[in-house]
Structure formats: structure tokens, C-alpha cells
Amino acid sequence: MAEIRVENLHKTFGDYVAVRDSNFTVADGEFFVMLGPSGCGKTTTLRMIAGLELPTSGSIRLGGEDVPFNRAAARDIAFVFQLFALYPHMNVRRNIGFPLKCQNMPAAEIRTRVEETARFLRIDHLLDQPVSRLAGGDRQRVALGRAIVRRPMAFLMDEPLGTLDTEFRDLMVRELRELHLRIRATTVYVTHDQLEAMAMADKIAVMSRGVIEQFGPPQEIYDRPATMFVADFIGSPPMNFLDFRGSLEPGQAAVQVNGATVAVPAAREARREADLVLGARPEHVRFDDASKLRGTVFGTEYLGTTQIVTVSTAHGQVKARLPADVRAVAGETVGLSFRGERLSLFDKASGRAIRTALTDGAHPPSRSGGGGPPQAVEGASLGGAPGVGSNPAAGGAHG
Numbered sequence: 239m240a241e242i243r244v245e246n247l248h249k250t251f252g253d254y255v256a257v258r259d260s261n262f263t264v265a266d267g268e269f270f271v272m273l274g275p276s277g278c279g280k281t282t283t284l285r286m287i288a289g290l291e292l293p294t295s296g297s298i299r300l301g302g303e304d305v306p307f308n309r310a311a312a313r314d315i316a317f318v319f320q321l322f323a324l325y326p327h328m329n330v331r332r333n334i335g336f337p338l339k340c341q342n343m344p345a346a347e348i349r350t351r352v353e354e355t356a357r358f359l360r361i362d363h364l365l366d367q368p369v370s371r372l373a374g375g376d377r378q379r380v381a382l383g384r385a386i387v388r389r390p391m392a393f394l395m396d397e398p399l400g401t402l403d404t405e406f407r408d409l410m411v412r413e414l415r416e417l418h419l420r421i422r423a424t425t426v427y428v429t430h431d432q433l434e435a436m437a438m439a440d441k442i443a444v445m446s447r448g449v450i451e452q453f454g455p456p457q458e459i460y461d462r463p464a465t466m467f468v469a470d471f472i473g474s475p476p477m478n479f480l481d482f483r484g485s486l487e488p489g490q491a492a493v494q495v496n497g498a499t500v501a502v503p504a505a506r507e508a509r510r511e512a513d514l515v516l517g518a519r520p521e522h523v524r525f526d527d528a529s530k531l532r533g534t535v536f537g538t539e540y541l542g543t544t545q546i547v548t549v550s551t552a553h554g555q556v557k558a559r560l561p562a563d564v565r566a567v568a569g570e571t572v573g574l575s576f577r578g579e580r581l582s583l584f585d586k587a588s589g590r591a592i593r594t595a596l597t598d599g600a601h602p603p604s605r606s607g608g609g610g611p612p613q614a615v616e617g618a619s620l621g622g623a624p625g626v627g628s629n630p631a632a633g634g635a636h637g
């Protein structure tokens with residue numbers, strides 16, 4: 239059992255808070271991704287789990303054991319760093335076997351384990367090659383081999399694909415996911431790349447400035463962002479935000495945006511004359527001649543089967559993902575409407591999602607509490623919107 243439970247984890251460097259009151263649980267065998275921009279505290283969190291950095295306060299439990307003060311070496315964890323520092327003077331076999339040699343494992347057993355691992359990673363034909371002669375992808379695989387050969391309780395990976403070009407990165411994302419599905423080791427994976435996170439994670443924690451903004455399966459985070467930061471950070475292009483002023487009553491299922499009535503998921507809380515924000519994913523925006531919400535086509539980006547059309551409106555630019563055969567001519571005026579049941583509403587001042595029928599059952603947005611128990615997410619259901627479950631297994635479908 240290799241559950242990782244992080245509770246009220248806090249880390250300061252002098253006055254600077256690098257990790258603020260972080261809470262999350264990585265279930266045994268789960269692939270967990272910490273996602274966020276540079277400096278948000280991902281590596282610091284990972285280093286505390288690894289025992290390389292002491293928390294200022296809070297606790298970390300590995301497999302039920304409290305560990306913040308264990309020595310790093312005592313933890314049955316493989317830490318895969320950004321830069322794969324292979325031993326250049328050793329061949330592939332000795333690189334992969336090195337961790338076992340350090341454990342004084344008998345040579346015959348090392349040999350068996352190394353060969354098994356190499357077959358598993360499809361680099362067994364390279365075992366006697368010097369690593370200096372390997373191509374980038376094979377080098378990564380040797381590094382992965384060295385990490386998995388020990389069969390650790392958990393993997394911690396800090397931007398392991400950081401230096402790869404796009405083509406190799408896509409390949410390695412698929413390999414890592416496949417590797418995970420085969421060995422099912424608890425994994426904490428750090429990246430600033432949302433596509434990597436969406437493709438690999440069972441659960442994602444989106445971090446910003448030391449705080450976990452949202453914690454949940456990829457689809458949950460994409461469909462029901464808890465904050466404007468998450469809505470903007472996840473998705474390419476990101477969610478459109480349309481500012482408006484208005485009031486909300488519980489049960490209200492439409493808002494007035496610049497004279498246009500826009501259907502939204504029924505509100506679950508009230509607001510009185512507040513600055514609000516309507517959030518619409520580009521794929522939930524469409525052209526609609528009858529709509530009073532109008533704008534001018536600014537530009538088009540063709541993507542084969544779809545296109546991203548940018549429309550300038552009184553609320554700023556709105557991007558729509560439309561079928562490639564929809565006519566969009568720069569300079570023309572168009573009406574815009576939305577898939578109402580998929581829209582988000584935010585409170586502009588706090589940046590947090592307003593509770594609606596869309597967010598029913600979802601994990602509550604939390605700035606201070608961080609993630610909370612994953613059961614709350616797994617148990618979530620989305621009333622009245624079929625096909626948008628929050629089954630954590632859905633994360634795998636992205637891969």
C-alpha cells in the first residue's frame with residue numbers, strides 16, 4: 239500500500255510562503271499530477287514528499303506512516319529529476335543496475351532484474367551500449383529503467399520531459415502512461431504543461447502561488463473549474479471570460495450580458511449587483527444570427543477539422559471552436575450564443591466559481607483548504623448533464 243497523504247503542508251523560506259496549507263491524498267497506484275506555472279511551489283512540495291526538504295508545518299504520510307523527519311534515503315521512493323543524469327562512462331546495463339548494486343543485491347539477481355526491466359522498456363537490445371551513444375528517447379528510457387528497477391513504493395517525477403522536443407515529448411507521454419498502467423505504482427508527477435497533465439493524470443492538483451486551486455480528475459477540472467485561474471490555465475485556447483454586472487438568485491438560470499439573455503446553469507447562491515464573469519469554453523460558443531450578443535470576426539485559425547474563430551465583442555475577444563466548414567470572414571458581424579448548461583459563473587472579486595447546477599456535487603472551490611479528501615471528488619455527480627461524470631478513470635481516456 240503506497241498511499242501518499244499530505245495534510246496542512248506549509249513551507250516558508252524566510253518570509254516567503256512557497257507552499258500554503260496544502261492538502262491532498264494520492265491513492266495507492268494513482269498517477270497524480272501537480273500542475274502550475276513556474277514558482278508556484280511544485281518542486282518544493284515534491285521535495286518535501288521525498289524528504290529532501292523539511293516542512294515548516296504539516297504532515298506527510300506514506301503508506302500510513304508519518305514521515306516528514308525520515309531521511310530521504312530511508313524512503314522507498316524513486317525520484318526522477320528534470321535532467322537525466324546518467325553515468326556516461328557506464329553502459330546501459332550498469333546504469334540501470336546501479337541502484338540495485340548500491341543495495342548490495344547479488345549479481346545474478348541484478349542481471350535478471352535489469353534484463354526484465356530493459357525488455358519491459360524495449361531497450362534490451364541496447365543493454366551493452368554505452369549511454370553516450372544513445373538517442374534522446376532511449377536515454378530517457380534508460381533513466382526510467384533505473385527508476386523502476388528498484389520497484390519502489392512510489393515515483394516522484396519533476397518535469398522529467400522538460401528537455402525533450404515536442405515529438406519525443408508526445409511519445410514519452412504515451413510511454414509513461416502505458417508504463418504506469420502496467421506497473422500501477424503510486425506516482426507524483428510535476429509539470430507546468432497542461433497537455434501532459436491532462437493526458438496522464440488520474441488526478442490533478444492545479445497550483446498557483448503556493449496554493450492548490452483545485453484538486454480532481456482532469457475532466458472535472460476542465461469542465462468545472464473552481465477558479466478563474468484554473469479556467470484560464472487549463473484548455474487551449476483557455477476559457478473565455480465575459481464581464482458583466484448583475485444579480486443572482488438561487489434557481490436563476492439566465493443572466494443579462496450587454497442586453498442579451500444568456501441561459502446558464504441554475505444558480506445555487508445569490509449575488510446582489512456584483513461584478514460577475516461568464517466563463518465559456520471555446521467549444522461551447524457558436525454563431526447564432528438571432529443572438530443579441532454581437533461581435534466582429536477578428537481572425538481565424540484553421541486546425542483541420544475545426545477552426546478557432548476570434549470575435550471582438552464589447553466584452554473583449556471571444557474565441558469559438560467551430561467546425562472548419564463554418565464560414566467566418568474577418569470584419570463581418572456575427573451573433574454569438576453558448577451551450578448554456580456548460581457555462582461557468584465566477585465572482586470577479588474573488589475569482590472563484592459561483593455554485594450552480596453545473597458545480598453541484600463537485601468538490602467545493604477552496605483556496606485555503608487545498609484539495610481535501612479525494613472521496614469528495616470521486617463521489618461527485620453532475621445533476622442533469624449526462625456524459626460528464628467525474629469517474630476518476632475518465633482521466634485515462636485522455637491519453
Ligand SMILES: Nc1ncnc2c1ncn2[C@@H]1O[C@H](COP(=O)(O)OP(=O)(O)OP(=O)(O)O)[C@@H](O)[C@H]1O
Nearest residue numbers: 251254256274275276277278279280281282283430
Ligand atoms: N531553497 C530556497 N530558498 C528560497 N526560496 C526558495 C527555495 N526553494 C524554492 N524557493 C522559492 O519558492 C518558490 C517555489 O519554488 P518551486 O521550485 O517549488 O517552484 P516550481 O513550481 O517547482 O517552479 P518551476 O516550474 O520553475 O520549477 C519560488 O518562488 C522559489 O524561488
Ligand SMILES: [Mg+2]
Nearest residue numbers: 280281282396
Ligand atoms: Mg520546479
